[in-house]
Amino acid sequence: MLFLALALVEPGAANVEEHVAQLMAPYSMHLMVPEHRRECYCVNAEALAFGAVEADQEVGDRDELWNAHRARRSARETVWIGDALKQWDRVRDEAARAHPSWGRPRPQCGGCGGTGYYLSTDNPHGKWDSYYIKSVVPHVELPDDFGTYAMLAPDGQWRQPHRRTRAAYEAYWSECRSIMNAHPFHLAVVMGCHA
Numbered sequence: 001m002l003f004l005a006l007a008l009v010e011p012g013a014a015n016v017e018e019h020v021a022q023l024m025a026p027y028s029m030h031l032m033v034p035e036h037r038r039e040c041y042c043v044n045a046e047a048l049a050f051g052a053v054e055a056d057q058e059v060g061d062r063d064e065l066w067n068a069h070r071a072r073r074s075a076r077e078t079v080w081i082g083d084a085l086k087q088w089d090r091v092r093d094e095a096a097r098a099h100p101s102w103g104r105p106r107p108q109c110g111g112c113g114g115t116g117y118y119l120s121t122d123n124p125h126g127k128w129d130s131y132y133i134k135s136v137v138p139h140v141e142l143p144d145d146f147g148t149y150a151m152l153a154p155d156g157q158w159r160q161p162h163r164r165t166r167a168a169y170e171a172y173w174s175e176c177r178s179i180m181n182a183h184p185f186h187l188a189v190v191m192g193c194h195a
């Protein structure tokens with residue numbers, strides 16, 4: 001996945017690249033952390049596959065719905081297909097939760113041996129595997145509606161929308177905006193990131 005991220009850096013920072021590298025470091029996918037348990041992909045896989053078959057039958061084939069979504073030509077079609085896709089997710093999740101294997105790993109899973117978890121040293125906060133700096137400008141020079149997929153605030157916290165919904169994006173953007181307003185002289189470092 002390619003995405004844009006924005007870091008806010010103090011206006012007096014001697015070395016912007018180094019400052020950004022420090023802010024980015026805790027979120028590197030290459031960072032190794034102490035061994036910890038991670039849930040295996042097999043947990044719920046069977047229940048979700050079962051739910052997908054139910055939803056395909058009840059709401060319509062998901063691939064066809066997505067093709068229709070891509071080919072949509074009118075606002076009415078957009079609403080209709082958007083509702084159908086939401087309905088598909090609801091039916092799939094409901095059927096998956098009612099399936100007897102919900103919450104359980106696959107007993108013959110080669111990844112976890114049927115335990116449902118594996119030990120990993122991967123960074124659970126990893127967000128990027130490479131990035132480059134696209135531009136550095138005082139953030140007040142950015143257009144009012146400028147928004148990136150992720151933001152690194154001066155407090156070092158990584159922020160991004162929690163869900164892929166309009167409401168989640170709007171909440172995230174308004175948080176970004178208020179952080180920028182609180183640091184009126186900071187530089188905006190816009191990065192192209194890959195994950």
Ligand SMILES: [Zn+2]
Pocket residue numbers: 040041042043105106109110111112113114115116117
């Ligand atoms: Zn497994």
